Amino acid sequence: MSLLTPGKLTIGTDKPAFEPWFKDDDPSNGQGFESAVAFAVAGELGFDRSEVQWSTVKFDAAFAPGDKQFDFDINQVSITPQRAEAVDFSKGYYTVKQAVVVSEKGKFAGANSLAELKDAKIGVQVGTTSFNAVRDVIQPADDPDVFNDQIDVVTALKNDQVDAVVVDLPTAFYVTAAQVENSKIVGQFSSTGGTPEEFGLVMEKGSALKSCVDKAVDALKSKGELAKIEQQWLGSAAGAPELR
Amino acid sequence: MSEWVKSERQVERERVRRSRARRSASIATASTVVFIVLVAWGITSSPGWPRVRETFFDGEQFVAALPDVLEGFLLNIRIFLISEVLILVIGLLVALARGIRTPAFFPIRALATLYTDVFRGVPTILVIYLIGFGLPALKLQGIPTDKATLGIIALTLSYGAYVAEVFRAGIESVHPSQVAAARSLGLSHVKTMRFVVVPQATRRVVPPLLNDFVSLQKDTALVATIGPLEALRQAQMHTFNTFDYTPYLAAALIFILLTIPMARLTDHLAARTRRRRGA
Numbered sequence: 001m002s003l004l005t006p007g008k009l010t011i012g013t014d015k016p017a018f019e020p021w022f023k024d025d026d027p028s029n030g031q032g033f034e035s036a037v038a039f040a041v042a043g044e045l046g047f048d049r050s051e052v053q054w055s056t057v058k059f060d061a062a063f064a065p066g067d068k069q070f071d072f073d074i075n076q077v078s079i080t081p082q083r084a085e086a087v088d089f090s091k092g093y094y095t096v097k098q099a100v101v102v103s104e105k106g107k108f109a110g111a112n113s114l115a116e117l118k119d120a121k122i123g124v125q126v127g128t129t130s131f132n133a134v135r136d137v138i139q140p141a142d143d144p145d146v147f148n149d150q151i152d153v154v155t156a157l158k159n160d161q162v163d164a165v166v167v168d169l170p171t172a173f174y175v176t177a178a179q180v181e182n183s184k185i186v187g188q189f190s191s192t193g194g195t196p197e198e199f200g201l202v203m204e205k206g207s208a209l210k211s212c213v214d215k216a217v218d219a220l221k222s223k224g225e226l227a228k229i230e231q232q233w234l235g236s237a238a239g240a241p242e243l244r
Numbered sequence: 245m246s247e248w249v250k251s252e253r254q255v256e257r258e259r260v261r262r263s264r265a266r267r268s269a270s271i272a273t274a275s276t277v278v279f280i281v282l283v284a285w286g287i288t289s290s291p292g293w294p295r296v297r298e299t300f301f302d303g304e305q306f307v308a309a310l311p312d313v314l315e316g317f318l319l320n321i322r323i324f325l326i327s328e329v330l331i332l333v334i335g336l337l338v339a340l341a342r343g344i345r346t347p348a349f350f351p352i353r354a355l356a357t358l359y360t361d362v363f364r365g366v367p368t369i370l371v372i373y374l375i376g377f378g379l380p381a382l383k384l385q386g387i388p389t390d391k392a393t394l395g396i397i398a399l400t401l402s403y404g405a406y407v408a409e410v411f412r413a414g415i416e417s418v419h420p421s422q423v424a425a426a427r428s429l430g431l432s433h434v435k436t437m438r439f440v441v442v443p444q445a446t447r448r449v450v451p452p453l454l455n456d457f458v459s460l461q462k463d464t465a466l467v468a469t470i471g472p473l474e475a476l477r478q479a480q481m482h483t484f485n486t487f488d489y490t491p492y493l494a495a496a497l498i499f500i501l502l503t504i505p506m507a508r509l510t511d512h513l514a515a516r517t518r519r520r521r522g523a
Contacts, residue, residue, distance in 0.1 A: 059484075060483070060484070063487040064299075064489070065292060065295040065296050065298075065299045065300075065489075066292060066295075080485070082485060082486045082487070083485075083486065083487045085486075085487070085488075086299065086486070086487035086488060087487060123471065126477065126480055126481060126484060127480075127481075127484040131481060132485070143473055145391060145471030145472065145473075146468075146471060146473060146477055146481065147469075147470075147471055148469055152377070152469070152470075155377050155381075156377075156471065158381070159377065159380040159381045159383070160380070160383065160389075161377075161380050161389060161391070161471070162471075205295075
């Protein structure tokens with residue numbers, strides 16, 4: 001097996017690493033959903049915890065041509081056919097839904113259908129599938145505002161610069177619980193309608209590791225390990241009303 | 245009177261000159277061709293070239309992204325056209341304020357100095373961030389909520405400081421005898437500035453001013469950080485959707501197409517100034 005550093009498994013993710021995916025901005029502590037998944041996959045591949053090292057990889061560096069600074073990258077990257085032409089994805093390790101967060105005092109606090117959000121100014125983070133989800137599913141009158149990172153999206157909501165933000169459901173729970181006072185989730189929706197959207201591990205195109213990583217993800221799935229990790233770190237992320 | 249004919253020596257001289265010109269032209273052409281071939285060969289024979297060609301020079305992606313990038317670019321154009329006007333006004337006012345020597349107006353002078361120090365010192369992207377997220381956070385009545393407007397305010401503050409310094413340099417380059425002459429004609433300080441100093445100063449600083457504006461045109465892309473869908477952001481979204489970098493190239497090309505005429509105009513004006521001064 002060819003590894004970036006022989007004898008070590010190098011896993012990439014962006015910094016800052018946000019909850020609930022990571023905890024305390026420290027991917028190496030094994031806490032948070034993606035950190036736990038990464039270590040579980042490493043374990044399946046036969047790596048001890050001490051043989052795992054983390055490297056900071058910006059979202060767009062993960063798919064830039066040239067040498068990769070990771071064996072695989074875990075960063076809430078949604079698998080799409082277009083993206084799969086540039087990188088290799090592992091099998092999906094999490095099925096994600098988009099969620100709409102609004103201010104409790106705002107005029108969209110009472111929305112309970114997608115149609116009611118048409119006139120809302122919506123904020124999303126660049127690079128996420130949320131933008132396409134908003135444009136294709138909600139189809140608002142105004143194009144969404146697109147921000148550099150999650151903190152900016154949250155700040156825009158706090159400042160009332162946007163009426164609503166669209167993020168993935170676990171992030172939405174974190175936003176309402178810890179980041180923005182008096183905010184609430186009005187509901188979740190499927191971004192595509194058809195095939196479910198899944199997060200995958202990113203590997204270099206043609207990576208020799210892909211088949212092993214796929215096997216590891218499958219094994220974790222069939223053993224119920226993935227479901228356990230999901231329950232532990234994203235357990236609260238269930239039961240938001242479905243928006244249609 | 246016999247008709248004037250070139251002397252044999254002159255004919256010979258011209259022949260030699262022509263052949264030398266031909267020779268240097270062909271040498272220049274040959275060396276340019278060799279240079280381009282070497283660079284092209286160097287790039288295309290590098291091991292990563294196939295992957296680079298795929299991710300940076302994908303014709304399909306280029307065509308797919310271009311309409312969105314162009315649409316975003318209209319916003320860039322709006323932003324810089326409005327800011328350019330505001331910047332000229334602010335820059336000139338601040339430069340004039342720094343020139344006031346009356347003791348009672350010291351606070352104004354100090355404020356103008358502080359302004360240029362602060363906004364020249366802070367990176368433009370930070371000014372955009374602080375204005376773009378900071379002003380709306382105040383939640384005051386009358387604060388604009390439109391992101392492009394906030395971007396224009398930030399760019400104006402940042403570039404106003406640079407342009408103020410350019411104007412100040414221009415004003416200080418006007419010889420003191422001009423001021424003395426104007427004053428001795430009975431012109432007040434204000435009129436001296438308005439009719440004698442500022443017109444001369446402005447003419448002198450047109451090339452550096454245009455240079456700042458070329459820079460401003462590019463920096464309109466920084467406004468993307470606070471939300472609006474301008475050219476760079478449109479390109480970025482295409483790139484993040486497809487994991488292909490070609491849309492960035494499309495954006496770069498559009499920016500170049502706009503800044504090149506501006507740069508040539510700057511060169512032209514600088515050359516004209518040189519000619520007029522008889523240099």
